[in-house]
Amino acid sequence: MLGEYPISGRRAAEISASIERAVGAGELRPGQLLPPMRELAERLGVNPNTVAAAYRTLRERGVIETAGRRGSRVRPAPATTGRDHIRVDVPEGVRDVASGNPDPALLPPLADAFAAAAAQGDRAPVLYGQAPVEPELERLARAGLAADGVPDGPLAVVSGALDGVERVLAAHLKPGDAVAVEDPGWGRTLDLVPALGLRTVPVGVDDEGPRAADVRRALEAGARALIVTCRAQNPTGAAVSAARARALRSVLREHPEVLIVEDDHGHGIVDLPLRPLAGATRHWAFVRSAAKAYGPDLRLAVLTGDAVTVDRVHGRQRLGPGWVSRLLQRALVRLWADGAVDAGEVAAAYGRRRNALIDALGRRGVAAHGRSGMNVWVPVPDETGAVARLLHAGWAVAPGARFRMSAPPGIRVSVSTLAESEIGPLADAIASAVGPGPVRGYV
Numbered sequence: 001m002l003g004e005y006p007i008s009g010r011r012a013a014e015i016s017a018s019i020e021r022a023v024g025a026g027e028l029r030p031g032q033l034l035p036p037m038r039e040l041a042e043r044l045g046v047n048p049n050t051v052a053a054a055y056r057t058l059r060e061r062g063v064i065e066t067a068g069r070r071g072s073r074v075r076p077a078p079a080t081t082g083r084d085h086i087r088v089d090v091p092e093g094v095r096d097v098a099s100g101n102p103d104p105a106l107l108p109p110l111a112d113a114f115a116a117a118a119a120q121g122d123r124a125p126v127l128y129g130q131a132p133v134e135p136e137l138e139r140l141a142r143a144g145l146a147a148d149g150v151p152d153g154p155l156a157v158v159s160g161a162l163d164g165v166e167r168v169l170a171a172h173l174k175p176g177d178a179v180a181v182e183d184p185g186w187g188r189t190l191d192l193v194p195a196l197g198l199r200t201v202p203v204g205v206d207d208e209g210p211r212a213a214d215v216r217r218a219l220e221a222g223a224r225a226l227i228v229t230c231r232a233q234n235p236t237g238a239a240v241s242a243a244r245a246r247a248l249r250s251v252l253r254e255h256p257e258v259l260i261v262e263d264d265h266g267h268g269i270v271d272l273p274l275r276p277l278a279g280a281t282r283h284w285a286f287v288r289s290a291a292k293a294y295g296p297d298l299r300l301a302v303l304t305g306d307a308v309t310v311d312r313v314h315g316r317q318r319l320g321p322g323w324v325s326r327l328l329q330r331a332l333v334r335l336w337a338d339g340a341v342d343a344g345e346v347a348a349a350y351g352r353r354r355n356a357l358i359d360a361l362g363r364r365g366v367a368a369h370g371r372s373g374m375n376v377w378v379p380v381p382d383e384t385g386a387v388a389r390l391l392h393a394g395w396a397v398a399p400g401a402r403f404r405m406s407a408p409p410g411i412r413v414s415v416s417t418l419a420e421s422e423i424g425p426l427a428d429a430i431a432s433a434v435g436p437g438p439v440r441g442y443v
Contacts, residue, residue: 007035010046012053019054020063023074034064034072060175062194075194090396097426098398100234102269102374103416106349107295108340110331117330132314132323133157136333141288141302150286151279154310156303156317157324161265162188164287164303164313165227169196171312172259172283173224180218180226182210184377184404186234186263189227202405205233207371209240212247219251225259226252230274232266232292232373235403235412237354239372245275252280259309260284265301268293270372271347278305285309290332292374293341300328350374353415353423360427366434374416380434383409389433395426 007022009015022028034040037055041048055072058064066072090096138155146152158164169179175197181189183202193200201223203214210228219226228248231239240248252260258281264274267288278284285305290298303313317323335341354370361368361378370376380386380400387399390411400410411430418426 007040007044009044009054010050012050012057015040015044015046015051015054016057016061019058020061023063028074030074032074034074036071060197062197091391094391094394094396095422095426096396097413097415097418098396100375100398100412100414101296101416102292103349105417106346107293108335110295110298110335113331113334113338113340114327116334117327120330121327126326128322130326132317134326134329134333136337137302137329140333140336141304145286145288145302145304148274148276150274150276150304151284153304154307156310156313157329158287158301158303158313158317159299159321159324160291161263161287161289161301162192163299164285164301165189165261165263166192166196167313167316168259168261168285168287168303168305168309169193169198169225171309171316173198177225178218178221178223180210180215180223182227182229182233182238183407184235184400184410185227186229187402189263190403190405193227200405202407204407205236205238207236207238207369208244209233209238210244210248212244212251215248216251216254219255219258223258225261227261227263228277230262230264230266230276231270231272232375234265234373235375235398235400235410236377237370237373237375239270239272240275240277242273242275245277248277249280252277256281257283262286263289265289265292266373268341268343269346269350269374271344271351272372282306283309285313293343293346294332294335298328298332300324300332347372350416353418356420356423357413357415357418357427360423361430364427364431366427366431370415374414376413376415377410378413378430378434379408379410381409382435383411386411386430386433390429393429393433395429397430 008018037051038048041051059066064072065075133155141155158167178199178201179193180201180203181193182205184205190200201218203218204211215226260277260281262277269292278286283306285303287301287303289301354376357376358368358370368376368378383400387397390397398412
């Protein structure tokens, strides 16, 4: 049943670690069935309760799933391996439009901001026991959130958008709870949810955001949380419209105990107005990241929410890192205060590239999506074949499998560094790779 891989161990922790190592090494494949607990216990010479405890640990870590009498098997996308292994290695001479990184030319210089933050730290060092949030960062962040219609709430600073999402989910949910997630959606989120021992419930997405009917079905089926990307949705470029926000808020009001988590990682690179859902339920969190506009290495995001949620996030931080470096916070304050990023200009630059590619594909009979942000999503009938043909033609795109669960196949193209002269050749290559025939939507 397990081939030549010997599961080993006498204690539950040793058995679970042995299985997790095998999954990480690829010796146990996604979907592969594990031995029944009594059979494995007999093989290892341990009590069946020991194997049961090991399997329970693996379920809580998102490595395996159990379906009653059908047994336990490795998850289709186990947390140990994640979706990063579904990627295209870019050979020399192939143009990389798969990475999803911002255009370095549109990122601000950081030297002066960090020099000013360091000088401030020399004058007034941050010591243990001081406030975790830089006062000026809190003031500026609150003003920006209020201007965008986000309800007033306490503020925390976290190490990027995903860190904030993880802390909020861990603060409210328990292993086995269901979380409604966008499909297609951000691959790291699709990995994070099962890694926390939670169950993913896919929710269809169109250009205006999560579909209200799908969200209603997920919540009526028992999902205890909903994660929404407000703008620049990765990979489809969707942005929640005013009409969609009204429909979603109406659904959420029918489920006041559901946790709503909003990810505004596109702040600073999108010129579409924010349509927040925050406040439609009792517990909510809104995360605004600096990475896309100021640089991926600036691992910082502000998080607001209801008082209980933010208090729990602060409590977990105190038990771990304590706080996010005030040096980083002061550098971001300087960048904000100096207007280091012209959001309108950056959004326009990405918009020109995105729209040019979508228009060029349309002229070639290929449907594509990208309402905001730096990515274009192209539904394709044969994902693997399209990726391979594009690689052969000199273009590396991201396979849609990194971003979807039950949604139809597609490819993601990052337009962040596309030159005008590359638009036509890339559109020609995609049209050739997709081939003739109808292309399905991405919901």
